[in-house]
Amino acid sequence: MANLEFISRFIDYLDNERNFSDHTIRSYHSDLTGFCRFLAADGSTSELSADDLPLPQDFPPPPEMQRRILEAGPLDVRAMLAVLRNSGLSKSTIARKLAAIRSFYRFLVKIDELEASPVSVVRTPRQDKRLPKCLDIQQIEALLAAPDTASLLGARDRAIIETIYSAGLRVSEAVGLDIEDLDEFSEVVRIAGKGKKERLCPLGSMAMAAIGHYLRMRKGVKTGPLFVNKHGSRISDRSVRRKLDKYLLEAGIDPGVSPHTLRHSFATHMLNAGADLRSVQELLGHSSLSTTQIYTHLTTKRLKEVYEKAHPLAID
Secondary structure, rough: OOOHHHHHHHHHHHOOOOOOOHHHHHHHHHHHHHHHHHHHHOOOOOOOHHHOOOOHHHHHOOHHHHHHHHHHHHHHHHHHHHHHHOOOOOHHHHHHHHHHHHHHHHHHHHOOOOOOOOOOOOOOOOOOOOOOOOOOOHHHHHHHOOOOOOOOHHHHHHHHHHHHHHOOOOOHHHHEEEEHHHHHHOOEEEOOOOHOOOEEEEEOOHHHHHHHHHHHHHOOOOOOEOEEEOOOOOOOOOHHHHHHHHHHHHEEEOOOOOOOHHHHHHHHHHHOOOOOHHHHHHHHHHHHHHHHHHHHHHHHHHHHHHHHHHHHOOOO
């Protein structure tokens, strides 16, 4: 794929002009590789799955591959969606892959390689509406009480959980924190979010206390990664997930909970306590308010209580 000029220019555009995260760029590259696998297939593909498509080493020469990219039409894109459905992928995954291809063709129009995008008339598959999981306050308290804070690793795990829940962070944002990102005087932390966008998030007193306890146990470390593994290197997303699974079991909570559930819980609890949607949007680092609005479905009980208390015609 590296020798395909269109793909390389698009990836450079995402990295240098759009400032997409490394994770997003890798996902886009993978999705475009899958699309090229589809275009490289010969004959009818409507009954195929992704496993039946050619691998990159079997692609035609780059000039031919790029010609197929430019000549692809809406019917080709729809046929590719059928292949993805045959592969058993979820609607959300198919929509994400289509979004990557849509963005790629918009770029080709932008650089005057095409007059119009073949994806512009292709509708994104309708998504199933799923409400995010959310822990209640009692479950959060039980989870926070699970780590043994007398040990260094237990103190670290308590600090990680406190930080994710207190600031509503993505797990990638939490593990990416450096000690220098923490402003102990103002009780805020600088976050490098999606699209390499920075934001400041306040930390509650309990999170600050947990972090302070953990750093004191690290005996004066002043710089470098905030959360490290037993070898002193930055802890990984996967390690945080494994540790969370352990504490969920100890706290008697559904093991299907993920670190992202703590972020969902943060947003829901903030809205339930009266925070406005715009503020929660900024705290979460959402670029669009519509992304944050999903949490309003979890706060209808509070809204109903407010309505019954405030509206002059509400029934007692």
